[in-house]
Amino acid sequence: MAEAQDRVAKSIKLPIGYQILWAGEFDNLQEAKKRLMIVVPVTLALVFLLLYALFNSLRESLLAFGGIPFAMGGGVIALYISGLNFSVSAAIGFISLFGVAVMDGILNITYIRELMVQGMEFKEAVFYGAEQRMRPMLMTALSAGVGLFPAAISHGIGSQVQRPLATVVVGGMMLGPVMILLVAPALRQVFLKPIKMVRPSAQNDSE
DSSP, X not given: OHHHHHHHHHHOOXXXXXXXXXXXXXXXXXXXXXXXXXXXXXXXXXXHHHHHHHHOXXXXXXXXXXXXXXXXXXXXXXXXXXXXXXXXXXXXXXXXXXXXXXXXXXXXXXXXXXXXXXXXXXXXXXXXXXXXXXXXXXXXHHHHHHHHHHHHTOOSTTHHHHXXXXXXXXXXXXXXXXXXXXXXXXXXXXXXXXXXXXXXXXXXXXX
16 A cells, blocks of 8 residues: 555646545554554553552563563564464454463462462572463463464455454464463563561561
8 A cells, every 4th residue: 555655646646626535444444553553552551550459569560561572472473474464453463462461470470479478489489380370371372372273274255354363363372371481480580579578486586
């Protein structure tokens, strides 16, 4: 469309008072992109506020957000391999990946905190928590990816709408959780604050 607009602008000179409007699906796509430019930041801001209300910590909220780039990377790679362009349907798929990535971050950080409250050392809790959450995260991602894989490879009537969304979700579900399990524990070990436990004997001595 950009190439067509450039060629038309160079080859056609309209009289004063006339203009060319590019309508149809292209116009609908542009309008939808404008709405997404507002909806997506507002959605991410609301999710971040909910995370802050849950953890009451800016650092932990950002760490829960840390899985989003990995999920997005999987979706982008899947679009590139399949030869599909970014569209409104693909954008909805990315929004779905945001929710899954944040959910995985919440589960991991909450479990790590529970382990530290039980007395486990900080470093051990970080990697043990990732190990214990590996199976449910991978099974959730695998079930979603397998369920949408037929839609991602379909070429029938209506596939131009569902295929980009399914491709993004499948790619993000295949790469995102794996990267979260490999990279996120190291990030949490660096940025997550350990809980300082007060032993009962120390409390009795202070009394």
